[in-house]
Amino acid sequence: MKTYTYTEKKDTRSGFGAGLAELGRTNPNVVALCADLIGSLKMDQFIKENPERFFQVGIAEANMMGIAAGLTIGGKIPFTGTFANFSTGRVYDQIRQSIAYSGKNVKICASHAGLTLGEDGATHQILEDIGLMKMLPGMTVINPCDYNQTKAATIAIAEHDGPVYLRFGRPSVPVFMSEDQKFEIGKAIHLTEGSDVTIVATGHLVWEALEASKALFEKGIKAEVINIHTIKPLDEKAILDSVAKTKCIVTAEEHNYLGGLGESVARVLAENEPTPQEFIATQDTFGESGTPAQLMDKYGLNSSAIINAVEKVMKRK
């Protein structure tokens, strides 16, 4: 079995910051906006190198989304930065009308998504953002898994013509994807080959899926782990090809099971190849204060929860 290791932990938001800084050097049309969270979004380097292409809008996210839409008229490629909660729920109608329906080339970059925001608690821990964004016609939804993938995704979305929701997080997590990867929007990445169960994971749960697959291998279970960084458009072929071998699937995400990756996968399976599925996701609940590790454990979003789900779903084949 192919195994993955890491030598350092980094936050995915720093991957965004590094990608944005690189875009600042390579693409003169890229501009950035922030709603009073420069440090949290790691946008400092871009701003230092391109002060004329940065717009500080203050604590006014609705205005930020509108200004971003307007900046596209004139050929700019705006990247907005704030927490995931304030990037989606707070400004849903602005995104819907001025960006998605208007077909504007805005990149909505959202940090501190999910429970791993930690101690700030449920007011800031959005677990509904993937659902909100994937329901908007024309919106691409991406949730990369580590520093390297987030950096690569940030650079890739500048080349995509259309609105994108890029979701990443706060905590330091293992860096295990290659530094020089080519990021293809909508193209799933097979991390391990397996014939017993498919594990489709996104964001911080990808590493947890790999950890689970190692433990499962020792129990004689061969898991096929798929890193599905793009939730919309979904790589349906990768999912269907895998379940054709494994006949069962576990989906894993740091999001509510309603509206998330799991539901998108379930729809594909229901339409093409009904398959037993277990959902690693929050169960229609708000989060709470705690450390990221405590929260992921309490809400069942780690490798041990994935192992349990695999054992359960394999019995349903």
Next chain:
Amino acid sequence: MSNTQQLEDLVTQVRRDILRMVHKVNSGHPGGSLGCTEFFVALYNEIMETNDSFDMDGIGEDIFFLSNGHISPVYYSVLARAGYFPVDELNTFRIINSRLQGHPTTHEGLPGVRIASGSLGQGMSVALGAAQAKKLNNDNHLVYSLHGDGELQEGQNWEAIMYASGNKVDNIIATIDLNGQQIDGSTDDVLPMGNVKEKFEAFGWTVLEIEEGNNIEAILKGMAEAKSKTGQGKPVCVLLKTVMGNGVDFMMHTHAWHGKAPNDEQLAIGLAQNPETLGDY
């Protein structure tokens, strides 16, 4: 350049278009449309410098955003009669498979429209973004926008108004259609606006008032003055005092025709008050 009579003739014809469009589909918003007819005619035929063909990026030309998208009838009529799309297409207003949606959108690719609007309060932010793109592009042309007065009740406007002066966005002229009416009644009854001029001034804007907002000459004079105030480090606001339903006597000075179409008899009266000048579509 047109003379005043030519503009007046266009105003009359646009009024007929508005009435006929909303009558045909028994829906749409004639009141605010009629109140802003003179403004739109002046804007697209005298005030703005625009390129011959439509391009979304609007580089090297003045551009306009309609924030209160429900007054789409006047917008569509003036765009069509300025050559953005065939005048005959006004026949398709609000019918299935049309580019002329109930509220303006870029989604169907209608030339002249650069943003969807309808859900209120969003156009000021968009206009500011476009104005800042012009600055980045070293494009000295202006961004114009129109907003309803009731629309100022949406909080996003005040985020944008604060941002504009704080960032010295001085290549924008935002016009407020100050007709004092909204769906449920007068703005004073629904949610008192207070002194709009003082509010904008307190937020750091240059404010001009056009007392006769349904008078072409007054609009041209006022907007020329507004233009002269751009480029001075402050955003410019024009308070355009209009009469809702202007030009059709039974629709004037009331909110009743905000979103209601005339019946056959009412249409005939309205058209009789505005005899055909440039040819109906």
